[in-house]
Amino acid sequence: MTGLSEYTLRYYERLGLIDDVQRDASGHRRYSNKDVEWLIFLATFREMGMSIQEMLKFAGMKRSGLHAAPDRKAFLEAYRAKLSDEVRDRANVIELIDWKLHILDQKIASGSPEPLEDTFQYLIQWRESHRHR
Numbered sequence: 001m002t003g004l005s006e007y008t009l010r011y012y013e014r015l016g017l018i019d020d021v022q023r024d025a026s027g028h029r030r031y032s033n034k035d036v037e038w039l040i041f042l043a044t045f046r047e048m049g050m051s052i053q054e055m056l057k058f059a060g061m062k063r064s065g066l067h068a069a070p071d072r073k074a075f076l077e078a079y080r081a082k083l084s085d086e087v088r089d090r091a092n093v094i095e096l097i098d099w100k101l102h103i104l105d106q107k108i109a110s111g112s113p114e115p116l117e118d119t120f121q122y123l124i125q126w127r128e129s130h131r132h133r
Contacts, residue, residue, distance in 0.1 A: 002039040009039070015052065017042060017059050038062075048083060092130045099126070 004012075009029075012018045018039070021029045031039065045055050058075055061068040099122070 001036055003043050004039055012039075012042060015056065017052075017055055019063070048079075049086075050079065054079070096126060 002009075009018070013021065018035070021031060021035060024030050042055060045058070050058075058072065061072045061075065064071075
């Protein structure tokens with residue numbers, strides 16, 4: 001349901017990312033809907049590249065209750081901005097790869113291994129324009 005392995009669930013429990021999971025009579029863990037919701041958030045945080053330390057910080061704010069909601073909001077806004085920057089940076093790299101693929105298509109079509117005249121200049125301009133974004 002959460003996509004997390006049993007090992008990861010136990011690890012998160014040991015770290016204190018998961019609070020007081022209920023157990024049945026035989027000692028098996030029984031996750032409530034609220035627990036599963038939190039586990040899905042944790043799994044998503046990890047998929048986004050959030051560190052365990054950052055997750056622990058957020059979990060601590062969550063435990064602090066409603067008065068910490070503005071801090072949680074600020075934390076998530078900052079993390080969202082960081083992810084947006086990473087997405088933009090990756091899009092820039094994809095743009096460069098697309099350009100290089102275009103150059104390679106031209107070389108293949110022309111049968112010439114020689115670099116095209118504007119290749120170097122384009123690359124320098126591209127690098128400069130993306131350095132300041």
